[in-house]
Amino acid sequence: MTITDIAPPPRAFRAEPEHDRITPTLTVVGPLHERYEEILTGEALAFVAALHELFAGARYDRLADRMRHGYEIGNGRDPRFRDDTARIREDSSWRVAGPGPGLEDRRVEITGPTDPRMTINALNSGAHVWLADQEDATSPTWRNVIGGQLSLRDAIRGQLSFTSPEGKRYEVTAERTPTIVMRPRGWHLEEHHIHFTDRYRRTMAASGSLVDFGLYAFHNAQALIDQGRGPYFYLPKIESSEEARLWDQVFTFTEQYLGIRHGTIRATVLIETLPAAFEMEEILYELRDHCAGLNAGRWDYIFSIIKTYRGRGSRFVMPDRNQVTMTVDFMRAYTELLVKTCHKRGAHAIGGMSAFIPNRRDPEANARALEQVAADKRREAADGFDGTWVAHPDLIPVARAEFDAVLGDRPNQVDRQRDDVQVYERHLLNLWIGRPITDAGVRANVSVALRYIEAWLRGQGAVAIDGLMEDVATAEISRSQIWQWIRQEKSTEEGTPITREYVSSLVDEVLAEVDRHDGDRFDDAAEVFRDVALSEGFRPFLTTRAYADHLVELA
Template identity: 45%
Template sequence: MMSLGTNGYASPAARKMGYDVAEGVDIRGRYDEEFARILTKDALRFVAELQREFRNHVKYAMECRKEAKMRYNAGALPGFDPATRCVREGDWTCAAVPPAVADRRVEITGPVERKMIINALNSGAKVFMADFEDALSPSWENLMRGQVNLKDAVDGTISFRDQARNRVYKLNNQIAKLFVRPRGWHLPEAHMFIDGEPAIGCLVDFGLYFYHNYAAFCRNQGAGFGPFFYLPKMEHSREARIWNNVFEKAEKMAGIENGSIRATVLIETLPAVFQMDEILYELRDHSVGLNCGRWDYIFSYVKTFQAHPDRLLPDRVQVGMTQQFMRSYSDLLIRTCHRRGVHAMGGMAAQIPIRDDPAANEVALELVKKDKLREVRAGHDGTWAAHPGLIPAIMEVFNSNMGNAPNQIQTMKREDAANLTEEDLLQRPRGVRTMEGLRLNTRVGIQYVAAWLTGTGSVPLYNLMEDAATAEISRVQNWQWLKYGVVLDGDGLGVKVSLDLFGRVVEEEMARIEREIGREKFNKGMYKEASKIFTRQCTTPMLDDFLTLDAYNNIVIHHPKGSSRL
């Protein structure tokens, strides 16, 4: 075992050895004393056990995704599975929502950065979802420091000194409930190899967090007290079954009751909307609901129908919840969740306060309130905000419509959604496609990728908080318009989207970015590299599944002498 100094950190002699790894584990990320608190031999052994038991199941699930993609590209449409009709029509419910998280009317999300964690837990929201996924650039530093930060947060010892402001941030007495979102099944962790192959990213995120923190949640001596999770990017209930088996293995290892772990699944892919009952059924002992991950859902609509030229999206700003396919998705999610006794969570308000323009800020806030009023009246039990400044206004909307009830599970059954058809869920979106839409997609996409490459996964741009999901919409929409030579409406009337046009747009938008942020910042940033990546992604003959998979190798830095090997 690694020898420890009196403060719990590795001694100088141990540091020369690197991390004290479990058998079959090879850590290729940089050694750091703080990271060594997380990457203990026993914790790594637990992660390795998860990888060994479930990697073939995950590989099979990813192959099933590829097969489904081939069917859709050949003209098939996603739909309800006749083989699981008995599950959809069955009279069953999930485990009761535990009192600890019965009230989730406003949730805030953000990356696992130290100051962000403190501010979000202190924000007045009911829940903070700490994100290892779309809001985080998965560098080794970000991931491991995030684990350190979360452990300190769970322990209640987390603090942050802002040198520039000469201010110390600490937790209040009353804080939000902590949920953690690991990465999706498709993402590898290239800084950790297990038995010679990259680890599955989400099992690293889940395994390290659970191993170090489950005891703090389970001091209440009962099921349903956590840890709590959000599960992203699923396309089929077989993927939920893997998560359920992971949870059961973790609970057994820890000696805690079945159902102690609870999770909310993001319904953010088009295939998953036809699998909501099945997903809840697989996780029924561990579920606390589903969430409308609407930005990824829009991205998934384009990706699913990439070979269908009759499914072209209008400008992304026009694809809101008033579109029939989006409204149907929300209504069916509410009905499904409430029928099964769990939360139906609404989507993200991506707006951020406009501090230098009070009038514009008021207009934006009214739009947020209108969207949240629609959600609560439709039956959602809670919703997401990207910025603490939105929480009071959103909380007021939900409080005035829900009163003292912690949720709407019993009062808003949405039986009218029982008649929603596959056609409703696949309705073609309406709207126009404009030159400004093409320009905005390009400008946002390049700036997001530039930030992501330098370690920032959540970026304020043009009064909205952009993350990987919104960047994906920009990318796939550009790709779709180029692929099918869209003729633009409005200010681009009669102009066909071509490679030549797109090349000029990229050049002009790069010049605009430079003007907006300043030449010095532009030259110091990764904008030129980001432009190459984003342009390649928009012009590739076959659409890549995920922008971040293509860009990931740009942030992988191996330190082969950083770990001891057994």
């Protein structure tokens, strides 16, 4: 049994005899590779242990809330704007802290993993902000988790360089590098290479969120402040204002522990779950002393909708993944509400990532990709977003041109109020698209998910597949659609019943067609895919079980 399968420990703290208490500790059980001791210092681990002692119990409570809320929706109780927090929404007086130094202009943000080469490319890209991603664009191997911390530490101190196996040398050459906003893992993810033993001698896997955040903040907060910027974070997978409040408590404690001014830490919250879309103002309110804005995490948002309504009937079934665009009604409602909410409270509204990537070897494909990205960013800028994401340096000029056309010399358009927008609960839940599921769409989901999972198991979190930049959200959408289509007994437009047997045969076909090589993980990827797409029960995240079964590297 993996740690993921074990119920959270009981929280009857006071029932334990006083003499049984010990000092809470973190134990590194992963191997110590070159330079790891620079990150896993005694002082840093003591800080991360303190974070766990104070906040691990509340983390379990919030995860239990998620399960309870998901059960309620699955049984017919739709999410609603909360009555118990109406006073927050109706109080027009409060505002969030807003951007910290270096975050005033966020018109183009580049996203990507934190390995040395990608870190250098991002810092040389010319973007205003770099989302240094330790979450969906990073496969959580032990080498990626700590190696990413080393890359960030070196980059912040101007000491990062990299030489590829082919002998190509990479160095940071830009005079002004993007402001770094680091994304730790979500509350649901664990770090199995570090164990936490609490004061009652109970040992459990550490929180991936607290490990990623804690190590980065401990080593880099003061260095970033000294450079005129600050420790900034993207917060993923939040589902409620209570989860946001927990992060705010983590930030406040961290500022006290490190001796930095309250409010120095700034966070941008990804609204990438359906429950969070109904609590945008409450999330801003709970984080108001530390909040810079919200981001429209479009791909995970689609996954969250499918997951939330997977068993609720045919009217909640979506068509082929490529038909679920940003212009369908429920996605328009979600993004317009996000912009309106942010600007009402003085927060930045940051747009999502268009998955299209350039192709320098195919001029026609390259032109189509640039046109698609330009249209996407043009719509976001016109809707009132203050900035947007891209996944490739070649897309920065395209995105910047669209935002320059709207912003001009202004750093943002937070002062633009969207009073014309009226979004009600029914708009967010109007999930009917009216387009078909096709044979090609089913096969594409199987193919893309298998190829992405295979790369993820080899340590790659951001993967170019069929002209698109894919991360974990892609595989999550693909496998959850397959699961839902089977559960709802759907057939394709061509008349093919979508059954476990049919999808399993597609897995075999894809495996026969892909380029196999020594060291590939396609057999493991097929095992993971069948587990998360074809099992009777639905796993909330494909990464939790796959991580525990395939990526843990113990000393």
